[in-house]
Structure formats: C-alpha cells, structure tokens
C-alpha cells in the first residue's frame with residue numbers, strides 16, 4: 377500500500393516548531409555576536425607580536441577546527457560538570473556555538489587583517505597611533521569588509537549546525553521536529569517541513585548579513 | 600641644538616648591512632635632500648628616523664632626548680617627526696577630511712570641531728578645499744599624495760620626512776605635489792626628503808646628503824655639490840642622471 381502523505385498531522389504541533397525556530401534564532405544571534413567578537417580578539421592576538429598569546433589562540437583554533445561540533449557540545453554539557461561547571465541545555469548550546477564560531481572566525485578575520493597593506497599600518501604608526509588605535513580605526517573595518525562573505529557563510533553554517541543541539545535536548549527546531557515525529561510517526565512530513573524552515577531561515581540570515589554588511593561598510597561620512 | 604641627531608646608526612637586514620654608521624643632524628628649518636642610488640639605504644635611513652625600523656646600534660636624539668625602543672618613546676618621537684610615503688597610504692574607508700582628522704582626534708584627543716578646523720586648514724593649504732568629502736579612490740595620485748601631506752601636517756610635526764613622494768605619480772601630477780613641498784620649505788618647515796628630482800633638490804634644499812653603500816658619502820650645499828662633486832661616486836651619480 378502506497379504511503380499517504382498527511383501534512384495536516386503536523387498542524388496540531390505547530391507551536392513546537394515555532395518555539396524551536398525562536399530558540400534556533402536566539403542561539404544563532406547570541407552565538408554569532410559573541411562568537412565573532414571572540415574571533416576579532418582571537419585574530420588580533422594571532423596577528424599581534426605577543427608570541428605566547430598568539431600560540432595559545434592558535435592551539436584553541438586548531439583544537440576546535442579539528443574536532444566535531446557534536447563532541448564539543450557533549451564535552452561542554454556532559455563533561456564540564458565533572459569540573460563543577462553545570463550548564464543548562466541552552467547555556468551549553470550557546471557556549472558551544474560561541475566557542476566553535478570563535479575559532480573559525482579567528483582564522484577568517486585573520487586573513488582579512490593580513491590583507492591590509494602594510495603601508496597603511498606604517499602610515500598610522502607614523503601618525504603616532506598606538507597598536508589599539510591602529511587596530512580599531514585603520515585595520516578592523518577594512519579587514520572585516522574583505523572577509524564579510526566568508527564570515528557570513530560561517531555564521532550560516534553555525535546556525536545550521538545548531539541542529540545538533542537537539543542531542544542535549546536543547547529545544548531548538550530539530551528537537552521540535554524529532555519530538556513531533558515521535559508522537560505522530562510522520563517523519564517524512566515533519567522533516568520535509570523542517571527542511572523548508574531551515575532553508576528559509578538560512579536565506580533570511582544571509583540577506584540579513586548582507587544588509588548588515590552594507591550598513592557597516594557603506595561609505596558613510598563620519599563627520 | 601639640532602631637532603634630530605643621529606649618531607653612528609647601524610642597521611642590518613640579516614647578513615646585509617644597510618646602514619654602516621650614519622651621523623646626521625637635522626636643524627630647525629633645514630631642508631635636506633637625501634640622494635643616492637637604489638639600494639643605498641635612503642629609505643631605511645628615513646624609516647629609522649621615524650622608528651619604523653629598529654636600529655641595531657647607534658643613538659637617535661629628538662629635541663635633545665635619547666629615543667629608546669620602548670613604545671612610549673616611539674610615540675613621542677612620532678609626534679615630533681611626521682612621514683609621507685611614496686605610496687600615499689591613505690586609509691581607504693575614510694574621506695580625505697576624515698583621513699586628516701583621525702590622528703588629531705584619537706592621538707591628540709582633540710575635539711571633533713577642533714580637529715575638523717585644523718584638517719580643513721591643512722587641506723586648503725595643499726589645494727584640496729573642494730575635495731574634502733572624497734574618498735581616496737575618487738582622487739588622483741597627486742591629490743592623494745597631497746591629502747597624505749595634509750594628514751601628516753595636521754599633527755603639527757617639527758620635522759617632516761618625505762620618501763620619494765612623487766615617484767609613484769604620473770609625470771603630469773609631479774609638479775602639483777612638488778609645489779606643496781616647496782611651499783612648506785618656504786614657510787620654514789623642517790624637511791628631509793629622499794628625491795630623484797635633482798633640479799628641485801637644487802632649488803629648494805639647503806643641504807644635500809649623498810648616500811652610497813650604506814654610508815653618507817658626501818654632503819654639502821646643493822649648488823656646490825652639484826657643480827663640484829668631490830667624489831667619483833657622486834660625479835658619476837650626478838652624471839648618470841643628466
């Protein structure tokens with residue numbers, strides 16, 4: 377007997393999906409803002425002349441980039457309590473996303489910093505600016521501008537990656553989907569709809585990041 | 600007392616010794632032309648004066664005070680000694696006005712109106728009153744270089760170092776930049792300029808320094824030195840240009 381599709385079976389559970397999307401969005405926004413902030417500091421440390429700090433950050437970056445996100449998440453949620461750090465599902469999920477994006481964006485932003493012509497940095501030095509001032513006023517914005525497309529993609533990847541947070545019962549979108557199909561046995565319909573929802577969220581996120589980029593890097597007169 | 604004094608400056612890049620004991624004093628109001636063959640160490644010397652290259656040995660004194668390699672000393676040095684580069688090096692995300700205002704605001708903590716007033720004054724001085732709101736990529740090379748000069752001047756340095764400021768320019772844009780430098784010299788600005796513009800050096804500068812293989816090989820009044828080079832290296836250098 378052929379399978380009879382019944383998308384209507386999802387309707388009674390729509391609130392779960394909406395709640396899931398809200399949580400996914402929250403995870404992504406916090407993870408992206410703090411993660412990119414961490415990436416900016418990491419990239420600065422990598423590019424600075426302080427070798428010890430630069431190496432510590434280098435180890436962090438390689439550690440995160442060469443291990444699965446799911447394991448990082450489990451480590452934070454199930455492993456850290458052994459050290460007395462007990463986090464809620466949401467806290468663990470958001471921390472894992474921050475740590476993960478922090479590492480990837482460190483490398484991406486560092487590439488942007490390295491692409492700034494040395495002459496501009498020397499010009500700033502000759503104007504008696506100190507390191508912090510040079511980074512803040514001369515390096516950061518043009519560096520971010522250069523790598524904004526790559527950084528945007530990484531943020532989308534992290535948003536999609538948040539689906540594995542369902543594994544620690546963080547009640548994001550995938551968690552909602554798993555839950556619904558477990559009670560109505562409509563796996564195809566549920567995951568079909570959820571795929572569409574993720575796709576829509578990705579597209580919206582990309583568009584949002586593009587608008588943000590235009591706002592940040594648009595030629596605005598500051599005076 | 601000289602504004603800047605260099606004593607026995609040595610500088611190597613790896614095994615290559617580029618500066619082999621340079622002594623030079625820069626007096627207030629003096630306009631010094633630094634000439635010499637490619638690779639003789641002219642840029643390196645200018646960069647050491649501004650602390651962009653650390654020296655291996657020797658002493659740099661600014662206003663009678665010895666400069667160490669500490670960051671605070673370097674910043675104090677750079678407040679006195681400005682620099683203009685061959686490649687302009689404007690900040691691409693700022694307008695001409697913002698380029699000039701930036702350092703007075705963030706380094707000297709001037710208020711925006713104060714910084715703006717000085718920036719407008721400097722941009723007007725270099726003939727760019729009508730280009731203040733342009734971004735660097737909307738300006739010609741000569742205009743960009745003049746913004747770079749205005750940007751350095753806005754910090755009110757005591758000495759301005761110019762490293763081949765017209766070498767990256769199309770020939771028809773050279774004069775507008777040289778005119779600005781000439782005006783600065785006439786106003787009494789202390790200048791050290793690496794240049795290949797011999798006629799300009801002769802007309803505007805009051806001391807000529809010829810570098811050869813990492814040493815100051817010959818120095819003197821431009822007119823005399825050009826008319827009467829004492830060393831064969833300088834006469835061949837001068838002859839080679841003519």
Ligand SMILES: Nc1ncnc2c1ncn2[C@@H]1O[C@H](COP(=O)(O)OP(=O)(O)OP(=O)(O)O)[C@@H](O)[C@H]1O
Pocket residue numbers: 612617635636637638639640641642643644
């Ligand atoms: N950062 C560096 N690392 C290694 N070698 C360098 C560096 N900077 C300069 N040099 C070398 O030092 C020597 C002197 O260079 P410098 O740029 O001071 O010469 P210059 O007199 O300014 O020449 P030009 O007229 O071509 O500008 C050259 O042989 C150059 O290759």
Ligand SMILES: [Mg+2]
Pocket residue numbers: 641642643763
């Ligand atoms: Mg040079």
